[in-house]
Amino acid sequence: MRDSDTVGAEPVRILLVEDNPGDVRLTEEAFKQGRIENDMYVVSDGNEALDFLTQRGEYADMPQPDLVLLDLNLPGKDGEEVLEELKADPALRSIPIIILTSSQAEEDIATSYELHANAYLTKPVDPDEFIETVRAFEKFWFSVVRLPPGVDSQ
Template sequence: MHILLIEDNEGDILLIREVLSDRPFIKKISVATNGQEGIDFVTKKGAFKEEVSPDLILLDINLPLKNGHEVLKTLKNNNKTRHIPIIVLTTSSSPDDIKKSYQSFANLYITKPVDMESFDDAVSAIEGFWSEMVKLPSASA
């Protein structure tokens, strides 16, 4: 599985990479550090035109250039990218952010756990769900 992490916080990027790198179902982790870069990566624009499409996107809400809500709307309103599952992984537990994310067709909304053990548990739950239970279309579909 190829995961695209759209996250601007370097500490969170390191933590998420560390936790995900030990997972056998994850073959590649790509990172975009702002919302526009995330959109460009998924839609294969500019420097990203040769990138392999991600199988799953982990998306923060609070991003520079385009926030997570804008990224979600853009990708879910595009026929070529709407099939890619997007998990909102953010510090915000605001009911408005949660509602807005699901209204824009987020597949899952998770508030970032504050400690490493809780974060590892959350990733294990995501891994079990997305790698063992969910059937996704192939990249060529």
Template sequence: MNAHLLTFLLVEDDDNHAHLVMRSLRKARVRNQVYRVTDGVEALKFLRREGEFHGHPQPDVVLLDLKLPKVGGHEVLASIKQDDELKMIPVVIMTTSDAESDRARAYEHHANSYVVKPLDFDRFRELVRDLCLYWGVWNERPEGA
């Protein structure tokens, strides 16, 4: 088991949901670095370090909403997993959709996890804390990833 600080990329267009994630991380005293983008185009630019994102760190984990403007979450996920330089980055789908078709499509595109955002704030905070613990403490990553 190897605990280390992570860099998260939060891809979330809803300011309230993004605020809940950030607040949950602070409440859990998680010191991981979190970057946020608000649409699928920005997400892909961030991951490819293009334009205003040149020089930003590659995230260790992507927290990806499905319902995004410009380029949807499913398309972002497919682009990540088809790109040889990005495909090893774990992508956690964090969405309000509990539709079986969305889950199946996400896993067809090799999502690493699919979680439905709880409506209850305490449960949402617990989810974010547990995600950080799982990816930062329990998950064993290959060297160089």
């Protein structure tokens, strides 16, 4: 785990896969208010997410994220397709994937876990509750959970 209280600790790298600009702003705001030093990268569709994670095309020089926040409802490849491809790739499957979506459908929740999502969070409609949800997520994932060691590009 990268401890934010350790001098010289590297920031946690987060990939946010979200097509709603309002939700991107709220998520970024919540992380800015938090205590964890982070570098947030944002892509807006499933194809971009896969390019980023596999370091293809314009994302060839991007670092591997420590964690992915993935919306299910995306243009192009949807979140379930992205999740399925990531967890099928031995080089990427250890990256924790957190579903952050507006869907409360039991089928979406069940499918996400069947595809090996590490957690499923439903976005609250209220902006203050949304920020509080992201802050609670941040506290848990970066203060309690031990993340796998970072995988740098070869």
